[in-house]
Amino acid sequence: MEQSSSRRSHFLRFSLRSLRNQVGGLRSAGVRFALGYAILFWVSAGLFLSVIWWGTASLLQRQVEASVAADARSLSERWADGGLSALAITIEDRLEDNVDDDALYLLVDQHAERIAGNLPSWPEAVAMSNVWYQLTIRRAGVRGIAEVQAFDLPKGYRLLVGRDVRGRSTLRHLLTDTLFWAWGVITVLTLIGAFLVRSMFRRMISSIARTTSAIAHGDMDRRMPVSGRGDELDEVAEAINEMLERITRLMDGVKQVSNAIAHDLRTPITRARAQLEYAALHAKDENTLRSAIEEGVADLDNITAVFEALLRIAQIEAGSRRSAFATFDLIPVLQDIAELYEPLADDQGIRLVLRAPDHVEFHGDRSMIQQAVSNLIDNAIKFSPPNGTITLSIATGFDFGSDDRSSGRVVTVDVSDQGIGMSPADMERASERFFRANAARNTPGSGLGLSLVQAIVQLHGGSLRFVLQDPGLSVQMRLPLPEENGKKQVPDMTEDSQTSHPPDRRPLLEIQS
Amino acid sequence: MRILLVEDDPTVRGFVVKGLMETGHLVEQADNGKDGLFLAVSEKFDVIILDRMLPGGIDGLRILETLRAQTNATPVIILSALADVDDRVAGLKAGGDDYLTKPFAFSELLARVEALGRRGRNEAAPQTKLEVKDLEMDLLSRTVKREGQKIDLQPREFRLLEFLMRHAGQVVTRTMLLEGVWDYHFDPQTNVIDVHVSRLRQKVDKPFEQPLIHTVRNAGYMLRAD
Numbered sequence: 001m002e003q004s005s006s007r008r009s010h011f012l013r014f015s016l017r018s019l020r021n022q023v024g025g026l027r028s029a030g031v032r033f034a035l036g037y038a039i040l041f042w043v044s045a046g047l048f049l050s051v052i053w054w055g056t057a058s059l060l061q062r063q064v065e066a067s068v069a070a071d072a073r074s075l076s077e078r079w080a081d082g083g084l085s086a087l088a089i090t091i092e093d094r095l096e097d098n099v100d101d102d103a104l105y106l107l108v109d110q111h112a113e114r115i116a117g118n119l120p121s122w123p124e125a126v127a128m129s130n131v132w133y134q135l136t137i138r139r140a141g142v143r144g145i146a147e148v149q150a151f152d153l154p155k156g157y158r159l160l161v162g163r164d165v166r167g168r169s170t171l172r173h174l175l176t177d178t179l180f181w182a183w184g185v186i187t188v189l190t191l192i193g194a195f196l197v198r199s200m201f202r203r204m205i206s207s208i209a210r211t212t213s214a215i216a217h218g219d220m221d222r223r224m225p226v227s228g229r230g231d232e233l234d235e236v237a238e239a240i241n242e243m244l245e246r247i248t249r250l251m252d253g254v255k256q257v258s259n260a261i262a263h264d265l266r267t268p269i270t271r272a273r274a275q276l277e278y279a280a281l282h283a284k285d286e287n288t289l290r291s292a293i294e295e296g297v298a299d300l301d302n303i304t305a306v307f308e309a310l311l312r313i314a315q316i317e318a319g320s321r322r323s324a325f326a327t328f329d330l331i332p333v334l335q336d337i338a339e340l341y342e343p344l345a346d347d348q349g350i351r352l353v354l355r356a357p358d359h360v361e362f363h364g365d366r367s368m369i370q371q372a373v374s375n376l377i378d379n380a381i382k383f384s385p386p387n388g389t390i391t392l393s394i395a396t397g398f399d400f401g402s403d404d405r406s407s408g409r410v411v412t413v414d415v416s417d418q419g420i421g422m423s424p425a426d427m428e429r430a431s432e433r434f435f436r437a438n439a440a441r442n443t444p445g446s447g448l449g450l451s452l453v454q455a456i457v458q459l460h461g462g463s464l465r466f467v468l469q470d471p472g473l474s475v476q477m478r479l480p481l482p483e484e485n486g487k488k489q490v491p492d493m494t495e496d497s498q499t500s501h502p503p504d505r506r507p508l509l510e511i512q513s
Numbered sequence: 514m515r516i517l518l519v520e521d522d523p524t525v526r527g528f529v530v531k532g533l534m535e536t537g538h539l540v541e542q543a544d545n546g547k548d549g550l551f552l553a554v555s556e557k558f559d560v561i562i563l564d565r566m567l568p569g570g571i572d573g574l575r576i577l578e579t580l581r582a583q584t585n586a587t588p589v590i591i592l593s594a595l596a597d598v599d600d601r602v603a604g605l606k607a608g609g610d611d612y613l614t615k616p617f618a619f620s621e622l623l624a625r626v627e628a629l630g631r632r633g634r635n636e637a638a639p640q641t642k643l644e645v646k647d648l649e650m651d652l653l654s655r656t657v658k659r660e661g662q663k664i665d666l667q668p669r670e671f672r673l674l675e676f677l678m679r680h681a682g683q684v685v686t687r688t689m690l691l692e693g694v695w696d697y698h699f700d701p702q703t704n705v706i707d708v709h710v711s712r713l714r715q716k717v718d719k720p721f722e723q724p725l726i727h728t729v730r731n732a733g734y735m736l737r738a739d
Contacts, residue, residue, distance in 0.1 A: 301618075304616055305700065324598065336695065340701075343705075343708040343709055343712050344705050344708045346708075367697075367699070374699075374701050378701060
């Protein structure tokens with residue numbers, strides 16, 4: 001006894017554990033999804049079958065009631081027409097005509113004596129008129145269930161009309177059984193469906209999970225499989241692939257920068273180091289030492305400047321610097337820059353001319369635009385011959401770009417000089433980091449100015465073009481303007497306005513010659 | 514001036530302390546956030562130089578925020594290796610008066626420290642007139658006179674001279690001028706500022722016997738009477 005109870009409790013514990021394992025599966029989204037599907041389907045099928053059952057059952061009931069009511073009405077009409085005898089004859093006729101043998105009639109007089117009908121005596125249960133009774137009757141030795149109603153006739157006569165519903169209840173049983181079986185089959189189908197849904201779900205997710213984990217482990221060349229059906233899964237896959245493309249691009253950028261740093265910062269560092277080392281070993285007097293150290297410091301400052309420019313470019317290219325975007329008038333900003341550089345140009349005999357409309361509403365980072373234009377003017381001054389003219393012109397217009405960018409209003413900020421220009425091959429590489437055209441080797445500069453301009457223009461969703469002139473070079477920043485009526489659409493300056501400048505708008509380097 | 518320096522790197526700290534003492538300032542130092550905060554709240558300083566990233570759980574911005582929460586208005590200059598514009602804005606928002614990115618030239622730090630210390634003393638009374646020896650500037654009518662003679666200046670030249678006069682007797686670096694007069698927060702590659710100063714000199718110094726605007730080697734400019 002003791003033993004068997006312990007075995008039972010062991011079994012109970014075991015089944016509890018397996019149940020808990022099952023429930024633990026609820027943490028899986030696939031199981032939850034499938035279970036939800038199954039329960040929904042099962043319950044709705046149950047509801048559907050119940051409605052069918054109720055509908056059919058009540059239809060049968062109504063049919064009985066309607067036919068009894070019609071019978072009673074026509075019988076009472078017979079009574080009114082022909083009196084008691086006519087009624088009795090009609091009842092006997094009806095019974096004879098009744099093929100199904102389910103009609104029940106009984107006509108009795110005031111002493112409850114049977115006058116006509118197929119029931120032997122008035123059932124005791126039926127006391128009130130016009131009320132439905134369900135009785136068990138015995139007719140010709142067979143038990144049956146009847147639905148009957150009593151009607152009062154004049155002079156104390158009473159009429160009982162009813163139907164033997166044995167056949168109907170058989171039908172109802174049959175219907176109930178069928179529906180239960182159907183529900184059972186549905187339950188099995190539901191479980192199979194749930195299992196299929198779960199495995200489908202798992203397959204979908206696991207393909208994404210496998211690829212992303214492969215990528216997370218460093219296999220950056222992997223991409224999500226796209227079925228080409230254009231469904232939601234493809235959308236997810238495409239979004240992930242796009243993200244990967246961008247990450248790869250950024251990583252390439254970083255790699256490129258670190259290569260450039262390794263290559264181009266080593267030179268000035270080596271120079272500074274050599275200078276200081278030489279001074280430490282060989283300087284004969286304090287002045288030599290001092291000047292060597294000063295040159296070393298200048299070299300270090302230069303390295304810092306290059307470093308800062310590189311970081312800034314990388315930061316801008318990563319698109320993380322849109323926090324300072326605001327709407328402002330471009331013209332005073334450019335006037336200020338022209339005014340800042342005017343004396344410097346003037347000193348070198350260069351004329352700096354500003355051609356601009358009165359107002360240009362612009363959305364962007366003021367400080368970056370200042371820096372970009374400063375860099376361009378700086379370059380122009382460096383490469384301008386004496387008595388040359390530098391033109392800073394601003395024009396607005398529409399950009400009917402040949403690429404896929406939608407055309408919209410743009411402002412073109414053009415810095416033209418009359419200097420040595422650039423060869424087409426150099427123009428293509430002009431905005432690369434550390435690139436310096438051969439002709440520019442001897443001018444001061446880090447080779448990062450145009451890279452920075454390019455990065456800033458890109459951040460603003462614009463494009464940078466180099467146009468050869470005779471003589472000289474025109475560098476054009478073409479920047480999109482906010483919509484004319486869309487002042488309200490312009491994102492708030494504190495907002496990271498990803499939407500107004502999609503990151504994949506990489507302007508092409510356009511060259512005209 | 515009495516200056517508090519909170520900086521964890523011993524080399525930089527030693528170098529700054531030495532430089533400041535040589536220029537006649539009294540310097541207290543702390544090498545971590547906790548000591549720095551303690552000194553900053555318990556003693557009175559003219560300027561606090563605060564490194565942004567400090568060991569010991571309390572960083573520069575926390576010290577600054579604590580000070581400002583106690584309505585301590587001591588001018589604070591933040592030293593930081595974070596050059597990002599956003600970091601700069603965060604530093605100034607926390608209540609910093611100036612922000613200097615590492616690596617920096619000592620002359621730049623010194624000029625900024627002295628400018629801040631001076632500002633702390635001068636802020637009480639708004640001025641309408643600036644005077645350095647025989648050079649007078651009327652801030653209301655926006656006129657400049659030297660030896661009683663009117664000097665015509667362009668608006669930007671006026672602002673440049675005003676900045677120099679407000680910092681008379683102090684070194685003003687090119688970056689300070691670019692920030693204070695032009696509101697530019699980047700370094701142009703060429704020395705645009707030098708040209709502007711030399712133009713100003715043409716008008717303010719050249720016609721007169723004694724120059725007022727002096728170039729300080731490896732640092733910047735100074736407007737002074739002697």
